[in-house]
Amino acid sequence: MSESRFRGTDRYVATDDLMMAVNAAVTLGRPLLVKGEPGTGKTQLAEEVALALNRPFLQWHIKSTTKAQQGLYEYDAVSRLRDSQLGDARVHDIGNYIVKGKLWEAFTTEIQPVLLIDEIDKADIEFPNDLLHELDRMEFFVYETRQVVKARHRPIIIITSNNEKELPDAFLRRCFFHYIRFPDKETMERIVNVHYPNLKKRLLSEALEAFFEIRDVPGLKKRPSTSELLDWIKLLVAEDIPPEALRGDQRKLIPPLYGALLKNEQDVHLFERLLFMSRRKKD
């Protein structure tokens, strides 16, 4: 039991509720649906779970054109047609032209794998519905070869969504759900520490201060998230910016290297305007 429990890794800080959700999904063999602001580590979670539990890791990226069938298998009719023209002997076995999808792969691995279905909301609305039976029973039927593919172990399935579309209720019912909240200051400190263990204490606290200040600016089009903070700190370290430069009251300009945090020129303008106004108030 103990080795199948997820407690975060040395690269990934998991909160208690996230651990619980992962462990429940692992134990019951149901998919876990993860939502949250962009940049809070949704995709990374699956990788880390695989690492922590020592399982093979499979990734299925969803695009707007992805169909559910592609996750199961595809029948490569074109190469069969070509082979038949060339008189290849392989042509008699249709099984040679069945290309396995990610779900099939996940069903047939030796050890129970972790399968990430990334950004499920990008696909067509029917996509989740088309996978209901497969995720529920963990089996599917291949028409061309008339075989039933059954999962050897129920794979640990982690699904991420960016909330671009509502997912159907029937699909939600079968999943565990977790919403990754934006980390508070302490959690954020732990996260940064995990990534930059040798960071100077003062730089860290100043940087966090400045970061949360920017996040609190009302009306930003894109608020910076964890991954942006990490990039920014990386830049600060690389450029060797002194902690004093990030100080709120001494700061007359927007923070150095703000390009890592604000990704939109309107946001930069807004922030500049707010700083200008607050400076005027003081004078």
Add this chain to the structure above:
Amino acid sequence: MMTDFFLKLRQAGIPVTLTEFLTLLEALSQRVTAHSIEEFYYLARATLVKDERYYDRFDQVFGSHFQGLETLFDEIIGARVPLEWLHKLAELTLSEEDKQWIESLGGWEKLMETFAKRLTEQEGRHQGGNKWIGTAGTSPYGAYGYNPEGIRIGQETSRHRRAVKVWDRREFRNLDDTLELGTRNIKIALRRLRRFAREGAARELDLDDTIRSTARNAGWLELKMVPERHNAVKVLLFLDVGGSMDDHVRVCEELFSAARGEFKHLEYFYFHNMVYEGLWKDNRRRYTEKTATLSVLNTFGHDYKLILVGDATMSPYEITYPGGSVEHFNPEAGDVWLSRLLTAWPHAIWLNPQPQNRWSYIPSIQMVRELMGERMFPLTLEGLEQGIRALQRAR
């Protein structure tokens, strides 16, 4: 104890199903938790709640159920004041002088402040009178009464409907796209919308069908084409909120929710009664965060299809005269703006939740209908179907 909890969650409006509840029980029997209340809480939340919007409600129900605090439910339902206080018991009309006197009572901010204070002071139900929160009084707090700057609590419909100016400014509700698509009606409507989202030119080679047809054709190659698979339809949804639309909130919510799930390119904006120079995306911040209609006109291309939803029930001044709006001074009349919209997006319909047999009695509906070039349809299944057909027609 668990069953009670389940029922309470449902009462609080969290869409929990039996399957999910059974999953929770299964997880408990598999000993996923180590029997601490926190772990149980996390487990229950991951199992039962499938949308972060319900987290807050869930927390409150959980707290009340497992610590024996029953009273938090008020907050869940959103009514801090028991509704029966506000039941309609009497009516009241005031003279012009009274109205002016009440108007002098102070601004919005002050009202909210006093409101909070009053709430803590007051302990019983109240009706009439001019201070306490209740019904039919002249206190600014309450319902079914009259006060030009009043805060309305728990009153569902506007009572001074046909007045040219809306007197009481109230909190408009955001259309809630979280609403479940429970009714069979809307599911059918959804299917209709979907069909129109799937059409397009047949440009892609349909391999399966080509092979099948070729085989059936005894080896003669027969190419089959299909429309590209996409939800390429782009939709702009303009929704009327507040005022006379209060009667139709439910049906609009359902439509909105269905549309949100259906279209990838869906943009929505709110307006009040008639479109003017400003639209907004969030009702709570409608006075501060307005989008200029002109920039909306310039942002979205001609290929967007425009669906206006509104009852078009208003005073004719709101359509034809500059400055006719009930809420603000509009430099240009509503019909000017509407015809601008129609030029920008030739594919447009107006869905009207008012029953069709009443349309002819309301002059403003006739006017809007004329402006729309007869493309006004009732917000019913049939109307929706007709409207969608009108949207597809080439213009």
